[in-house]
Amino acid sequence: MQGEALEALGRWIAGALGASEIRLTEPAKMPGGAIQENWTFDALVTDGPHAGTLGLVLRTDAPSGVSASRTKVEEYALLKAAFAAGVTVPEPLAADPAGDLLGKPFYLMRRAAGTANPRTLARDPALDPHRAALTEAIGRELARIHSIVPPRPDLAFLDADAGPPARRRVAEFLAQLDALPRPYPVLEWATRWLDRNAPETAAAALGHGDFRCGNLMVDATEGPVVTAVLDWEFASWSDPLEDIGWLCARCWRFGADDRPVGGIGERADFQRGYEAESGRRLDWAAVPYWEVLGTVRWAIIALQQGERHLSGREFSMELALTARKAAEMEYDLLTQIRAIEEAA
Amino acid sequence: MFDRPDRLDLLLAAETTLRDEVLPSLDGGARYAALMVASAIAIARREVEAGSEPARTVLDAFAELYGQDNVHRAGGDSGERVRSLLSDLAREIRDGEYDDDLLGPVHGVLTTLVVERLKCSNPRFLEASEYSQPSRS
Known part of the structure; x- marks a missing residue:
C-alpha cells in the first residue's frame, strides 16, 4: 500500500x-x-x-x-x-x-506489544519463575471473557438458540466427518462417546472458541504479562468449560506435557485466577469431557487442513503435515476416554 | 520395472542428504520449511519400508471383531479391504452398534489402526507420547 x-x-x-x-x-x-x-x-x-x-x-x-x-x-x-x-x-x-x-x-x-509464540510459552525455561503468575493471569482473562453473557444485541450475529453446546458440537462433528472423503472410525467412536455423555448445560457465556497459547500474546520484557488475547473468529455462546477444555487438552501443550494448562502452567494457578475473577467455583471434574471434545475438534480441523492442501487451492507443506497429526489426536482420544471410563 | 536404486533407496538418500548436508546451513523460515520436508520424506520412507504389513495387522485386528471369514470375504488387495472395513466400522459406530461396549473389542481394533498409522507418521508419539514437530501455531 x-x-x-x-x-x-x-x-x-x-x-x-x-x-x-x-x-x-x-x-x-x-x-x-x-x-x-x-x-x-x-x-x-x-x-x-x-x-x-x-x-x-x-x-x-x-x-x-x-x-x-x-x-x-x-x-x-x-x-x-x-x-x-x-x-x-x-x-x-x-x-x-x-x-x-x-x-x-x-x-x-x-498494536499490542509482545509475541504469540506457543513454543516459547510452553518451553522457555526463562519463563519458569513466572509461570504461576502468568497462568493465574490467563485464568483471569478467560473469566473476563466468560463474564459476557447473553442476550447481547451488539452480538446478535451469534447463534443464540441451538440447545446444549455439547450437543451442538456433536452435530457439527458428524456433519464435518460426512464432508471428509475418507471414513474416520476413531473420530466416529469418540464423537459417539461425546454424544452419549453430553452434559445438558446451557450456552451461558461467550466462549472465545480458540483460547490456547498460540493465541495469547505475551510480553516477556516486563513481567511477563499477557498483552493480548487474539483471534476471536470462533467465538460463540457456549458452556464456559469448553474454552477450558480446549486450553487444557493435551494436544495444545506443545511438548510441555507436565503443565496441563496449555503447556504454560498448573491447574491450581489457573483456577485461582479464574475463580477470583468470576466469583464462581470451577469444577475440574467436568473438564475432561471438554478436553475430549476439544481433541476431536482439533483432529477434524487437522484433517480439513489437509483437504485444503489437496484441493489445489492452497498448496502448503504445513497443511499437508497437519493432516497427518490427526492420528496423534486419535491415539489420545482412545487413551483419554478409556481413562475417564475406568475412573468412573 | 524401474532401475536401482529403488524408491526406498532414493527416499533414504534424500532424507539423509537433507538432514546431514542441507539443514545445518539453514535458519529461520528456510530451516522450518526444510524440517517439514524432512518430516514428510521420513513419513513416506517409513510407509514404503512397511509395505503391506500395517494393512495385514489391521485386517488381523478386524478378524478379532468380525470373525476371520467376514474379513477375508471383503475382497480386493489388503489396502482396499482395510478401506472398506473402516467404512463399515464408521457407519456401525454411528448407528450405535457398539454403544453398550465402546471400551470393548471395538476399542482394540481402533487402537491397532491408530498404532499402525503412528508407526509411520510419528513413531516418537508412541514411544514418548510426543506430538510431531515442527509446528508453529
Whole structure:
C-alpha cells in the first residue's frame, strides 16, 4: 500500500480518530494468516483523543477464497465487547464495515506489544519463575471473557438458540466427518462417546472458541504479562468449560506435557485466577469431557487442513503435515476416554 | 520395472542428504520449511519400508471383531479391504452398534489402526507420547 491508497487510508483514519492531520508509515504485512491479512504501521496523529504516535494494526480478509468464520464487522463487535469487559485485547479503534476504502471491510486496532509464540510459552525455561503468575493471569482473562453473557444485541450475529453446546458440537462433528472423503472410525467412536455423555448445560457465556497459547500474546520484557488475547473468529455462546477444555487438552501443550494448562502452567494457578475473577467455583471434574471434545475438534480441523492442501487451492507443506497429526489426536482420544471410563 | 536404486533407496538418500548436508546451513523460515520436508520424506520412507504389513495387522485386528471369514470375504488387495472395513466400522459406530461396549473389542481394533498409522507418521508419539514437530501455531 503506497501513494494515493496510503493517503486515502490516512484521511479515513484521521476522520475516524477525530484527528486534524495524520501521517502513516508504510504498512507492512504481518506474517502468517491464510485467511486473514494483518497490516502493521505507525500513525503520527495531530489533535483528537489519540494525539501522538499510535501503533496500529489493520485487519482484513486475505484474498485466498477461504472464507473466515466471522466477518470483519462481527470480529470488531466481539473485540469491542471483550475490551469493554476488561479482557486484554488490542483496543478496537475504528471499522469500515462497507468496505468502501479497500474494497473489503476492515477494522483498525491498537498494536499490542509482545509475541504469540506457543513454543516459547510452553518451553522457555526463562519463563519458569513466572509461570504461576502468568497462568493465574490467563485464568483471569478467560473469566473476563466468560463474564459476557447473553442476550447481547451488539452480538446478535451469534447463534443464540441451538440447545446444549455439547450437543451442538456433536452435530457439527458428524456433519464435518460426512464432508471428509475418507471414513474416520476413531473420530466416529469418540464423537459417539461425546454424544452419549453430553452434559445438558446451557450456552451461558461467550466462549472465545480458540483460547490456547498460540493465541495469547505475551510480553516477556516486563513481567511477563499477557498483552493480548487474539483471534476471536470462533467465538460463540457456549458452556464456559469448553474454552477450558480446549486450553487444557493435551494436544495444545506443545511438548510441555507436565503443565496441563496449555503447556504454560498448573491447574491450581489457573483456577485461582479464574475463580477470583468470576466469583464462581470451577469444577475440574467436568473438564475432561471438554478436553475430549476439544481433541476431536482439533483432529477434524487437522484433517480439513489437509483437504485444503489437496484441493489445489492452497498448496502448503504445513497443511499437508497437519493432516497427518490427526492420528496423534486419535491415539489420545482412545487413551483419554478409556481413562475417564475406568475412573468412573 | 524401474532401475536401482529403488524408491526406498532414493527416499533414504534424500532424507539423509537433507538432514546431514542441507539443514545445518539453514535458519529461520528456510530451516522450518526444510524440517517439514524432512518430516514428510521420513513419513513416506517409513510407509514404503512397511509395505503391506500395517494393512495385514489391521485386517488381523478386524478378524478379532468380525470373525476371520467376514474379513477375508471383503475382497480386493489388503489396502482396499482395510478401506472398506473402516467404512463399515464408521457407519456401525454411528448407528450405535457398539454403544453398550465402546471400551470393548471395538476399542482394540481402533487402537491397532491408530498404532499402525503412528508407526509411520510419528513413531516418537508412541514411544514418548510426543506430538510431531515442527509446528508453529
